[in-house]
Amino acid sequence: MSMHPPSTRAAPQLDVQAIRQQFPILGERVHDRPLVFLDSAASAQKPNAVIDSMANTMRHQYANIHRGLHWMSERTTEAYEGVRDLVADFLNAPSREEIVFTRNSTEAINLVAHSFGALLRPGQAVLVSQMEHHANLVPWQMLRERAGIELRIAPITDAGDLDMDAYSALLADGKVALVAMTHMSNVLGTITPARQIADLAHAAGAQVLFDGSQSVVHHKTDVQALGADFYTFTGHKLYGPTGIGVLWARRDLLERMPPFLGGGDMISTVTFEHATWANIPHKFEAGTPAIVETIGLGAAIEWVSKIGFDAIAAHEADLTAHALERLVGVPGLNIVGSPRVRGGVGSFTMADVHPHDIATLLDRNGIAIRAGHHCAEPLMRRLGLSATARASFGIYTQKEEIDVLADTLVRIRDFFV
Amino acid sequence: MSMHPPSTRAAPQLDVQAIRQQFPILGERVHDRPLVFLDSAASAQKPNAVIDSMANTMRHQYANIHRGLHWMSERTTEAYEGVRDLVADFLNAPSREEIVFTRNSTEAINLVAHSFGALLRPGQAVLVSQMEHHANLVPWQMLRERAGIELRIAPITDAGDLDMDAYSALLADGKVALVAMTHMSNVLGTITPARQIADLAHAAGAQVLFDGSQSVVHHKTDVQALGADFYTFTGHKLYGPTGIGVLWARRDLLERMPPFLGGGDMISTVTFEHATWANIPHKFEAGTPAIVETIGLGAAIEWVSKIGFDAIAAHEADLTAHALERLVGVPGLNIVGSPRVRGGVGSFTMADVHPHDIATLLDRNGIAIRAGHHCAEPLMRRLGLSATARASFGIYTQKEEIDVLADTLVRIRDFFV
Amino acid sequence: MTTITAERDALYDRLIVERARAPLYAGRLDEPDLQGDGRNPLCGDKTHLDIALNGHHIRDIRHQTRGCAICTAAADLMVEHVRGGTVAQAVEMSERFRAMLVGPSPVVEGQSAPLGALEVFAPLRSHKARIRCAELPWIALKEAFSHVDG
Amino acid sequence: MTTITAERDALYDRLIVERARAPLYAGRLDEPDLQGDGRNPLCGDKTHLDIALNGHHIRDIRHQTRGCAICTAAADLMVEHVRGGTVAQAVEMSERFRAMLVGPSPVVEGQSAPLGALEVFAPLRSHKARIRCAELPWIALKEAFSHVDG
Numbered sequence A, B: 001m002s003m004h005p006p007s008t009r010a011a012p013q014l015d016v017q018a019i020r021q022q023f024p025i026l027g028e029r030v031h032d033r034p035l036v037f038l039d040s041a042a043s044a045q046k047p048n049a050v051i052d053s054m055a056n057t058m059r060h061q062y063a064n065i066h067r068g069l070h071w072m073s074e075r076t077t078e079a080y081e082g083v084r085d086l087v088a089d090f091l092n093a094p095s096r097e098e099i100v101f102t103r104n105s106t107e108a109i110n111l112v113a114h115s116f117g118a119l120l121r122p123g124q125a126v127l128v129s130q131m132e133h134h135a136n137l138v139p140w141q142m143l144r145e146r147a148g149i150e151l152r153i154a155p156i157t158d159a160g161d162l163d164m165d166a167y168s169a170l171l172a173d174g175k176v177a178l179v180a181m182t183h184m185s186n187v188l189g190t191i192t193p194a195r196q197i198a199d200l201a202h203a204a205g206a207q208v209l210f211d212g213s214q215s216v217v218h219h220k221t222d223v224q225a226l227g228a229d230f231y232t233f234t235g236h237k238l239y240g241p242t243g244i245g246v247l248w249a250r251r252d253l254l255e256r257m258p259p260f261l262g263g264g265d266m267i268s269t270v271t272f273e274h275a276t277w278a279n280i281p282h283k284f285e286a287g288t289p290a291i292v293e294t295i296g297l298g299a300a301i302e303w304v305s306k307i308g309f310d311a312i313a314a315h316e317a318d319l320t321a322h323a324l325e326r327l328v329g330v331p332g333l334n335i336v337g338s339p340r341v342r343g344g345v346g347s348f349t350m351a352d353v354h355p356h357d358i359a360t361l362l363d364r365n366g367i368a369i370r371a372g373h374h375c376a377e378p379l380m381r382r383l384g385l386s387a388t389a390r391a392s393f394g395i396y397t398q399k400e401e402i403d404v405l406a407d408t409l410v411r412i413r414d415f416f417v
Numbered sequence C, D: 001m002t003t004i005t006a007e008r009d010a011l012y013d014r015l016i017v018e019r020a021r022a023p024l025y026a027g028r029l030d031e032p033d034l035q036g037d038g039r040n041p042l043c044g045d046k047t048h049l050d051i052a053l054n055g056h057h058i059r060d061i062r063h064q065t066r067g068c069a070i071c072t073a074a075a076d077l078m079v080e081h082v083r084g085g086t087v088a089q090a091v092e093m094s095e096r097f098r099a100m101l102v103g104p105s106p107v108v109e110g111q112s113a114p115l116g117a118l119e120v121f122a123p124l125r126s127h128k129a130r131i132r133c134a135e136l137p138w139i140a141l142k143e144a145f146s147h148v149d150g
């Protein structure tokens, strides 16, 4: 199993201790044990840079944005719109106007399902994979009900990779208008071959949306290099605030799409009879946005960028390799899937111990992991499982924490068997 | 002009100085002058209680909610769901399950326009007033395009009150399925006679939505006493965070309405073929919510409730009376509207000085007000104006600030005439 | 080892682990008078109950459970406790069990009728997300009883 | 008074206030060769331009503006500055005006061709929300010129 991205030059070292100092929550104790937080894939913890940027905004420079003519409003507007530049840069988007702020990935995908979906007609299809998070499945099911389109499911291999032959076959009849696919599985850790997926989709006349909720956290994202048409991610997994997510889409698509939500700030003019829409991206941002959270997202992106994805990816590859090695040694433990390229997320099961019992017993030892279907029920069914335990690693994860996990799993197994 | 609510007993006094101490931003200077913030109707400033509750959540007790089995997740879930109880209490809602968290008022109204709107059929009508914020007009225009319903506009009087006779007449044919009306105008300050509006609507077979974005800030809200069927408000105007709003709706309505956004947390089970929905309110909350912001909203509600709406309403009535008195004395100044009952928001124009010039010159003196159409273009047209200047008062506003406003307006007029 | 079996999991009492590993009342009845199902889509836990009545008495009862240790043990211990009693007694026990887990304040010992071995689940109070595991068999029981009368 | 008229509003130069109160070039032309409109829906500001050409020269030009002081004065001073020049000169001036307001760095005096009285608008740089007020007449001019050629 190789790690992503394959690093040719020596990757810069991450000073994990110095990083941990910036996360106050990592000093907390749980059930009288030091917190071992291995649930970052559900939501990451926040560094002081993010917390302080939000608090300081509210303390020193805050007002509603865009419509205000006064100093506080102008400065806050600058801060908010400045984050659009940061995000465009972060994704290597061609233009800042292609960045739309949403609440989270889920809303970003729903926005596309509504607004791009409004352009689709019966006879056209949307194609997703078997390993989607519900956020990238349910909106398309709902669109199917609304618009009478077809929903196709690309299968995965037993190893947890997209079955590329089957994928190609599903594109063959040219009816697929949109491929909506995860860029990294939140259950298996699989990093999908985005460029290849996009090329095949484009050759078949389809647009491509990548759900980057998991993947933007672990390596550098370049929407142009990936050949994406839509890309979504969510702030709270990127060490940023809750309540803020991002949709990037190609300008011409955004311009063709009707607006999603109606209200203030998304209009150009309104009469009782009729409204005309503002230019992109504002057409898609109705009402007072999550101003402070957007500014906090900017702080998160700056913070992550300063550390750099070379160092982050190398650190996480290191952790993942260590985890696979240690977990394989736990009696009765089975790692779910062995994708070709994987990020710092992995699921496992244990003979004779239900994932919920694993999670609770780990928690009693201060170790936070997830157990359940991870909002990917259809994938669970595909895998023949009802639930898995999942450990996920972040920028602040230490090898020692993985050792504590492995040791505790051994004890849990003993307890039950 | 009377104030709302008519206070019979002696209202408790507000210690404005002590309150101001809790808002760090009020100590800021703008253009070398102390900040005089008279733009709370656009968005209010935040007390330490709110800022600290958000920062402390991120510092000490944070994880994703609902699906987690570990301590951090369970505690964060409790904090988040605890706010649902607080909000239910705040609105005197019959049940916590009737509280849906959204990004803001705008999204709350759009949710109703989509999900309740999905139950409407051509031939049915939605009725709004001439003084709606775009947030309560554009979503209904968009529904009209989607669903072929009719949109009716209830006129207002020159004083800025809802024309009750015309309103009744518009209900007479029984085709109106929903009345969607502001509970307080963000331009005129008008507090609408909600109970009467609701009674007339119900008698005509319609449901009623009140846009409480402005009104919840100024006096105690009781959705049952108002006879509301839907009620919306937005956290950032209530001294709370951005990125969080509330929809309250009657349980049976929420149960009948299809979901709005699809994704994690809003489902009961998902297969590739089909999804079934979670119970209310979760059916309407897709994806990771604005967790920290919801907790911050809880802090805002607790903070406001501790001060109490008797004291707040009395303070604001006092300020409004003082402002009307002082502004009437400014040469060339015209106060827009004279509604029967008004809250602490008022618009004005000045002969020979454009509202934008007023706003900029006030800003140069440290005074923040709004100028423009206030996201209520159709109302502007009704009033025969292209823009107004608007001053709005909050819990932290002092009479002295109104004096500074009035004095500076006199000087601005002199400058231009 | 000690850290697992000692105070650290009052939550996983020996009894729970034993019953999860080797339930005493697992299986089906040939001709049940009542049947009930409980399902937790969150984790895929399932329990099925077969009940044989004798008038208002629960003459026999068996469960078939696929779930975590808490769910399986809860099913087995529930069956043990309601077996031989009346439907009304089972309903009342269900209410007390629920009160123990989610009632306004922890049940004070000796104040209400004791729940016997079922009290091993009391520490779940502070693990809200796991309470539904212990409740699942009781939900199935309620469903089975919903067919009584009528 | 002093606080208003002094440094506090470099922004509202005397010239701006005078031209807003009594514009010198307000009005319409009888038979304009070009017309252009600018509209800011945010505040309802409107400006209309009538232009009479003589070859590539702007022989005459008038504006009709309903707007704030900055918009009105900007229209009047723009008209004054482009009148008599060529279309190309006006376009170039428009670019320098824009650079003064939103260019990467404040225009250094003497570095590019001076904008003369139009420089009274330079302090708008730090009032982003008002820049469109000063730009509105230039947007109308651009619209008018878009009909040139072809």
Ligand SMILES: Cc1ncc(COP(=O)(O)O)c(C=O)c1O
Binding pocket: A264, A287, A288, A289, B041, B042, B104, B105, B106, B107, B133, B135, B136, B182, B184, B185, B186, B211, B213, B214, B234, B236, B375
């Ligand atoms: C009356 C009214 N309705 C709705 C809104 C929209 O609120 P938000 O932008 O928070 O959605 C506002 C405030 O802008 C308002 O004043």
Ligand SMILES: Cc1ncc(COP(=O)(O)O)c(C=O)c1O
Binding pocket: A041, A042, A104, A105, A106, A107, A133, A135, A136, A182, A184, A185, A186, A211, A213, A214, A234, A375, B264, B286, B287, B288, B289
């Ligand atoms: C792959 C993937 N897609 C989408 C989501 C949804 O993100 P959010 O809940 O922030 O909308 C998640 C995380 O929960 C995820 O892991």
